[in-house]
Amino acid sequence: MKKEVVLILDFGGQYNQLIARRVRECNVYSEIVPFDISVEKIKEKQPKGIIFTGGPASVFGEGAPRCDSAIFDLGIPILGICYGMQLMTYSLNGVVAKADKREYGVTKVYIDEQSPIFKGFTSENDFLMSHTDFVSELPEGFKNIGHTLSCPNAAIENREKKLYGIQFHPEVNHSVNGTLVIKNFLYEVCKCAGDWKMSSFVEDSIKNLKQKIGDGKALCALSGGVDSSVAAVLLSKAIGKNLTCIFLDHGLLRKNEGDEVEEVFKKQYDINFIRVNCKERFLNRLANVTDPEQKRKIIGEEFIRVFEEESKKIGKVDFLVQGTIYPDVIESGLGKSSVIKSHHNVGGLPDYVDFKEIIEPLRDLFKDEVRKTGLELGIPENLVYRQPFPGPGLAIRVIGEITDDKLEILKDADYIFREEIQKAGLYKNINQYFAVLTNLKSVGVMGDERTYDYTVALRAVETTDFMTGVWSKIPYEVLEKVSSRIVNEVQHVNRVVYDITSKPPATIEWE
Ligand code: XMP
Numbered sequence: 481m482k483k484e485v486v487l488i489l490d491f492g493g494q495y496n497q498l499i500a501r502r503v504r505e506c507n508v509y510s511e512i513v514p515f516d517i518s519v520e521k522i523k524e525k526q527p528k529g530i531i532f533t534g535g536p537a538s539v540f541g542e543g544a545p546r547c548d549s550a551i552f553d554l555g556i557p558i559l560g561i562c563y564g565m566q567l568m569t570y571s572l573n574g575v576v577a578k579a580d581k582r583e584y585g586v587t588k589v590y591i592d593e594q595s596p597i598f599k600g601f602t603s604e605n606d607f608l609m610s611h612t613d614f615v616s617e618l619p620e621g622f623k624n625i626g627h628t629l630s631c632p633n634a635a636i637e638n639r640e641k642k643l644y645g646i647q648f649h650p651e652v653n654h655s656v657n658g659t660l661v662i663k664n665f666l667y668e669v670c671k672c673a674g675d676w677k678m679s680s681f682v683e684d685s686i687k688n689l690k691q692k693i694g695d696g697k698a699l700c701a702l703s704g705g706v707d708s709s710v711a712a713v714l715l716s717k718a719i720g721k722n723l724t725c726i727f728l729d730h731g732l733l734r735k736n737e738g739d740e741v742e743e744v745f746k747k748q749y750d751i752n753f754i755r756v757n758c759k760e761r762f763l764n765r766l767a768n769v770t771d772p773e774q775k776r777k778i779i780g781e782e783f784i785r786v787f788e789e790e791s792k793k794i795g796k797v798d799f800l801v802q803g804t805i806y807p808d809v810i811e812s813g814l815g816k817s818s819v820i821k822s823h824h825n826v827g828g829l830p831d832y833v834d835f836k837e838i839i840e841p842l843r844d845l846f847k848d849e850v851r852k853t854g855l856e857l858g859i860p861e862n863l864v865y866r867q868p869f870p871g872p873g874l875a876i877r878v879i880g881e882i883t884d885d886k887l888e889i890l891k892d893a894d895y896i897f898r899e900e901i902q903k904a905g906l907y908k909n910i911n912q913y914f915a916v917l918t919n920l921k922s923v924g925v926m927g928d929e930r931t932y933d934y935t936v937a938l939r940a941v942e943t944t945d946f947m948t949g950v951w952s953k954i955p956y957e958v959l960e961k962v963s964s965r966i967v968n969e970v971q972h973v974n975r976v977v978y979d980i981t982s983k984p985p986a987t988i989e990w991e
Pocket of ligand 1: 776868869870871872912946947983986987988989990991
């Protein structure tokens, strides 16, 4: 059976991924595609519906992103959001005008006519508006179904052709019950069946992977992070012992982390699991290196080398498993929504292992869906909800030269910080938190003794995209407890400071 899909045409709006996620939360699979996708391509995909996203442009502006107008004749329901609504109007010969001033913020939207997309709403609603241009004259066949005090056409429809436009943003949390507008579009207009569920995703994936791989052999580089762990477990459910996972413990992981990963994969899942303890090797290569980018490069290269050696021992494999997820592969309409941090990826593995094909079982999933899949597969919550951890690990949290001693100091300090955040129940609000071992030594006093020891910095940020973020306002009492425990329990630390810079201008990591 073909999977039901709704296409989201990307006009460069900042909430595009959110729209796609909301659709999926309504149990309908969605795909973000470039705004200039051809009508042939759309037909091939046979979507149940199409959503036009918002975007920063003006429809009459030079170079404004436009779609092929034939799209309106396909008979496929379309929902235009913000810029998407204006483009629909403009393309169908209605009029879009510029308002004197921008309408921004949560605004009362009054529903003027009953409409399938407003099923379950009362006449007055709080939705987020964010626009200057507005629809001043409707295209033929359309009628107004909602307004605000300053925007006469906040919602429009051509029910016969199943074309709908809304000026507000239903996808953001500020819009009260906004998801219901999307749900109504999916179920009342597009008549979706709603077959996208994580449990069926797991079942279908296992079935498909079994079919595809047959008796072939697959290899997975396990980092212990969420994505590669979920990919590995999914594969193991499909092909059992024909999957081998290689886990490189380069000594730059957090305290006890290597053992925790091993415990889960060996005991809970009975996976062919090879742990390679190669700390010495990494530390030798990193000796005397202080430049952050150089550290990243060395770790990336060494990672590939060790993986290559280990995979040779296994012999030929047919498939290489990678934990790529959807935000990594979205082909954006304006090249804006996809963010690539090349230095953040530790080594592209493909070119040196002898294999036929790459398998990326999580390619279609957003991060929260990967986590749900992990839970479906029975992976422990502490692994599934793990905060992001950089590939180069603690190497970029020991500032300057890395030594075994420094790593031990950092691991202990970091462990205490994380433990206290957990105990205080703050971990749900803080998206990334860790300790940094600065290379600053300063004078202190302990008992009657003068000390000359390291300064540990604590970092905690609140962010959704990790591209920007604010420092977390951790209560003083918690900071005090952490500071006192670190100086008392970790040798060679006599000072603890808290990083109160946001990103930008600082980055999350110190290196
Ligand atoms: P920055 O420090 O750039 O970090 O604000 C943003 C996010 O990326 C992570 N990060 C990395 N992840 N390899 C990775 O896999 C890296 O080299 C790397 N550097 C930063 C960082 O932990 C944060 O989540």
